[in-house]
Amino acid sequence: MTEPAAAAGPGHILIVEDSEFQSKFYAKLLEREGYSVEIAASGEEGLAALRKRRPDLVLLDVQLPGVDGFHVCAAIRDGTETHDIPVIILSSKTEVPSVMAGLRTGADDYVGKQTDTGSLIARIARLLERTRTYRRVSDSERLNLLQSAAATLSPGIREPAAAALAKVAELEAYRFPHERQQRAARYLRQYLARILRLVENIETVSRLASEAFVERQKLVDVERALDEAEHHARFADDLDPERSTGGA
Incomplete structure (x- = not known):
């Protein structure tokens, strides 16, 4: 080790x-x-x-x-x-x-x-x-920071980015007369789509991290309960000598 x-x-x-x-x-x-x-x-x-x-x-x-x-x-x-x-x-x-x-x-x-x-x-x-x-920094503090970032980014970025993406798609439907304008609109649409995917990824990571943390805490609670049960059993044996020897 x-x-x-x-x-x-x-x-x-x-x-x-x-x-x-x-x-x-x-x-x-x-x-x-x-x-x-x-x-x-x-x-x-x-x-x-x-x-x-x-x-x-x-x-x-x-x-x-x-x-x-x-x-x-x-x-x-x-x-x-x-x-x-x-x-x-x-x-x-x-x-x-x-x-x-x-x-x-x-x-x-x-x-x-x-x-x-x-x-x-x-x-x-x-x-x-x-x-x-x-x-x-504890696991719970990291999780809180991640959840805080997700909560801030979701309404602050997702909604305006989605609205802008819809507007760009609407403008593209009009067929810009110049290739340069079409290319700029296409790049903007791709950029906004990447921003939305980034926000979605952060939300997904936050959710998965939260679920993993909860499951890990459940395991810790079970282990703690088993330790306490074992401690109480030993304490009971100390109080009742006949119990620890099987009543012999």
Whole structure:
């Protein structure tokens, strides 16, 4: 089972980097900022380190021997105990395809190794603070925020967007004389339709999240009731010794 990171200090960071020079450089940089650091020299070592101790953040190279950084990032996101660990890919490969591949695998940020150290430290601190803030917010608070957003967006956007969409459709029926006008009306209709779909998606997510939260609360209530029943049964046994021995 993964051990939690120590609470003391600004955080524990796992560096997965096969270059000894670079890993030591970043380790010293982070330690000067008060972070505790662990180094893994390959993708396999990084995954093994994650299983032993949960870091607050992973600083991950892409070009690693064996399992590369993209696969390590994907494994972190797929892990039950690691899926929410912030990951910053730190790589010399800064071409758009590489950056997009890193973000698609679940990296929170993608930083070139040529980036100045001050910017890197700032990104790490900002990402850690964002993650800690998110974890401080309870499930019920997140649900309330989502429901509030849905309640605000529905009447405030759905109704005027639907009215505007109907008006655009009415105007299109008149057949604008110029292709440019027809194209503008078509784009406007598509844009308004996208807005309506967005509102519908938010409403759907809010409803599903609410239903899931209610079901989860039911399970929690059942577990609590079972715990209380077990507690009362033990208490009754303590009061009635013959009951606990079957009347022998």
